Amino acid sequence: MNHVESIEEFYKRKFGWLPDNLKNEIGHFNLFPLVPIEAGKATPLPYKRRDYYKIMFIIGDIDINYADRVFTVAKPTLVFSNPFIPYKCDHLDRIQGGCYCIFNQHFFHQFGNLNQYAVFQPTGDHVFELTEIQAQTVQGIYDKMFEEINSQYVHKYDVLRNYVFELLHFAMKMQPSSKFDKQPINASQRITTLFLELLERQFPIDENHPSVKLRSASDFAHQLNVHVNHLNRAVKETSLKTTSQIIAERVLQEAKILLKHSDWNISEIAFALGFTEVTHFNNFFKKHTQMSPSKFRVG
Numbered sequence: 001m002n003h004v005e006s007i008e009e010f011y012k013r014k015f016g017w018l019p020d021n022l023k024n025e026i027g028h029f030n031l032f033p034l035v036p037i038e039a040g041k042a043t044p045l046p047y048k049r050r051d052y053y054k055i056m057f058i059i060g061d062i063d064i065n066y067a068d069r070v071f072t073v074a075k076p077t078l079v080f081s082n083p084f085i086p087y088k089c090d091h092l093d094r095i096q097g098g099c100y101c102i103f104n105q106h107f108f109h110q111f112g113n114l115n116q117y118a119v120f121q122p123t124g125d126h127v128f129e130l131t132e133i134q135a136q137t138v139q140g141i142y143d144k145m146f147e148e149i150n151s152q153y154v155h156k157y158d159v160l161r162n163y164v165f166e167l168l169h170f171a172m173k174m175q176p177s178s179k180f181d182k183q184p185i186n187a188s189q190r191i192t193t194l195f196l197e198l199l200e201r202q203f204p205i206d207e208n209h210p211s212v213k214l215r216s217a218s219d220f221a222h223q224l225n226v227h228v229n230h231l232n233r234a235v236k237e238t239s240l241k242t243t244s245q246i247i248a249e250r251v252l253q254e255a256k257i258l259l260k261h262s263d264w265n266i267s268e269i270a271f272a273l274g275f276t277e278v279t280h281f282n283n284f285f286k287k288h289t290q291m292s293p294s295k296f297r298v299g
Contacts, residue, residue, distance in 0.1 A: 004048065004049045004050065004051050004083070004206070005046070005048055005049070005050045005051065006050075006051050006052075007022065007028060007050075007051060007052045007102070007104060008022065010050065010052065010102070026106075026107065026109075026157055027103065027104050027105070027106035027107030027108070027109060028052075028102075028103060028104050028106070028107060029101065029102070029103040029107050029149075029157060029160055029161075029164075030101065030102055030103075030149075031099065031100075031101045031142075031145050031146060031149050031160075032099060032100055032101075032102075033097075033098075033099045034056070034057075034058065034059075034060075034095050034097060034098035034099055034100060035095075036060075036093075036095055036096055036097065037092055037093045037095060038093065045088045045089045045090075045092065046088060047065060047086055047087070047088035047261045048086050048088075049083060049084070049085065049086045049204065049206070050081065050083060051083050051104070052083065052102050052103065052104045053080075053081065053082050053083070053102065053103050053104070053105070053114065053120070054079075054080075054081040054100055054101070054102045055078070055079070055080055055081075055100060055101050055164065055167055055168075056077075056078070056079040056081070056098065056099075056100040057076070057077075057078055057079075057098045057099050057100065057135075057138050057139065057142055058073055058076070058077045058078075058079060058095065058098045059076050059095070059096045059097040059098045059135075060073065060094045060095035060096040060097070060098070061073065061074050061091065061094040062089050062090060062091045062092060062094055062095060063089070063090040063091055064079060064087065064088075064089050064090075064127060065087055065088045065089075065090070065261075066085060066087050066126055066127070071127045073127070073129075074129075075129045075130060075135075076098075076129075076130045076132075076134075076135035076138070077127060077128060077129050077130060078127075078128040078130060078138055078167070078170075078171055079126060079127050079128075080119040080120060080126045080127075080168075080171065081126070082114070082115070082120040083105075084115075084120075084204075085126070085204075086204055086257070086261070088261075099142045099146075101142075101145065101164065103164065107157075107161065108161065111161060117168055117172065118172060118175065119168060119171050119172060125171075125175060128171045128174055134170075134174075137170065138167065138170065141163055141166055141167055141170070144163060145160060145163050148160055148163070187234070188233070188234035188235075188237045188238050189234075189238050191224065191226060191230070191231060191234040191235075192234050192235050192237075192238040192239060194224055195220055195224065195231060195234075195235060195243070195246075196246070198214065198220060198223060198224065199214070199220070199246070199247065199250055200250070202214060203250065203254050204254065204257065205254055205257075205258060205272050205273070210272060211271065211272045211273075211274065212251065212254075212272065212273050212274040213274075215247065215251075215274040216244075216247070217231060217232055217242075217243040217244055217247070220243065220247075231243060248284070248288070251273050251274070251284075252284075252285070252288050252289070254273060255269060255273055255281075255285060255293070256296065258272070258273075259293055259296055259297045260296075260297065266278060266281070266282075266293050266294060266297075269281070269293070270282075281293065
């Protein structure tokens with residue numbers, strides 16, 4: 001898999017220059033319009049993770065590849081990207097307008113952990129289609145951002161940080177309220193949360209995480225210092241799925257990503273995902289998708 005694109009590499013790829021304030025002590029924030037690209041002139045956006053956050057307001061007709069999912073954007077859309085999920089955009093020459101902002105975690109130092117918000121979590125929603133009225137609201141927030149970043153106000157980055165929060169909460173309010181209903185957290189939920197965090201920490205497979213180390217319920221139970229039966233009961237109680245089901249689903253998701261977006265051969269993918277034999281990987285993949293890994297790759 002390609003390495004993680006740094007914010008410096010973003011500027012070099014996109015503009016061929018680096019801003020003076022890239023190493024600012026308050027962190028980095030910047031804002032850009034999405035300029036329509038002449039047909040045939042669009043440079044494909046590489047599929048990889050970035051070490052920065054990005055919020056895009058897109059007007060156009062493009063495809064967004066997030067992990068193993070593809071979102072076709074036809075209406076004005078708000079898109080949230082974070083350093084943990086690889087992505088790319090196709091058909092950039094169909095962009096009609098919009099804008100985007102980029103920032104790093106340090107920009108929110110002492111202002112909370114961005115990863116606590118669903119739009120920046122691996123299992124959260126990241127793509128939000130907007131109505132005409134919602135699009136006008138989002139455009140209005142970006143207009144205020146552009147005005148602020150070009151001002152001489154000494155505390156303008158505090159204001160810009162608030163506008164980022166405004167976009168973030170605007171999107172989260174569009175999600176079903178049941179997602180945010182606070183339920184009492186019991187012991188089973190705590191164990192399940194720790195298990196899911198430990199599972200997710202192994203991905204995506206790249207040079208930083210070249211292979212999966214924890215593959216079975218027993219592996220996770222040992223790491224969490226609980227009995228495997230206790231872990232299985234907790235996971236089943238809170239998710240209505242078995243521990244093995246959840247592990248298999250996540251391994252399958254990563255397998256699809258590697259097959260579609262890496263140049264690794266099937267043997268390399270199988271071993272990276274913890275399979276000791278390629279035939280075991282082939283059987284696993286076919287069981288869950290009704291097709292072989294090689295057929296999925298070319299499909």
